[in-house]
């Protein structure tokens with residue numbers, strides 16, 4: 001088998017803003033051809049990481065490589081092969097959309113100009129409009145088009161779907177799939193966990209400047225975890241059930257959700273022993289699995 005090629009590589013990447021540590025020794029690798037989700041709560045360090053990758057910010061220590069090149073030393077070369085969508089976009093308000101995008105294209109003399117028409121049509125953007133007359137979502141679409149124009153090998157997108165309506169999100173995801181099929185690599189940050197499940201091969205979770213998990217979406221899907229949702233006749237009739245396979249439990253009034261790892265037979269047997277009104281077996285959504293990493297661990301009551 002041919003060795004893996006990492007398009008993005010971070011080594012102990014650390015960033016301080018004054019006294020404030022925004023990134024704490026990030027180590028991350030993104031393989032060629034992957035759609036990689038970079039997720040984390042507000043202020044976790046996503047934009048800081050992305051801006052370092054683009055050479056727009058210098059790390060305090062550590063290093064990062066894109067397409068094998070050092071982001072500090074080779075920023076200009078790297079940017080030729082990267083499509084970047086910042087989380088907030090600013091254009092000259094009086095410029096027309098077509099002029100904005102033509103200007104962007106002028107930096108890439110070899111670019112195929114037909115891509116511009118293709119994406120304008122696909123994203124339903126009116127090129128005659130002035131930027132100042134665009135809605136937030138339409139401005140975002142212009143920025144998405146700009147990131148794609150020069151057919152980059154790597155797309156780095158900072159919260160690409162914020163502001164897009166569901167229909168356009170669908171169009172956008174299809175574009176990402178097309179790019180992936182062409183062998184392109186996509187690295188994008190998001191808060192929306194369901195997006196990761198829909199589109200990503202792999203993801204990393206960043207919290208308070210640290211990577212707390214990196215996983216394959218497929219392996220998460222296969223994780224053997226079931227939720228037994230049990231409705232008891234009343235809150236004071238909930239029995240105390242203990243079993244090593246019950247990794248977590250949530251109580252809402254007279255309903256208990258037991259999170260069971262491994263085979264559920266034994267736990268089920270124990271549960272049905274007591275009086276209950278109803279029982280259902282559910283699979284946790286990927287969001288629930290993520291939430292375990294997302295939130296700081298709380299002590300679990302009464303397991």
Ligand SMILES: Nc1ncnc2c1ncn2[C@@H]1O[C@H](COP(=O)(O)OP(=O)(O)OP(=O)(O)O)[C@@H](O)[C@H]1O
Pocket residue numbers: 017020021022040041042043044045046047048049087
């Ligand atoms: N220019 C700056 N000066 C000082 N602190 C900053 C600066 N930019 C970001 N920070 C701080 O660094 C931390 C990481 O911020 P960053 O914008 O990278 O987070 P994020 O994960 O992108 O957040 P969000 O999801 O809200 O966009 C936060 O605590 C933020 O307040």
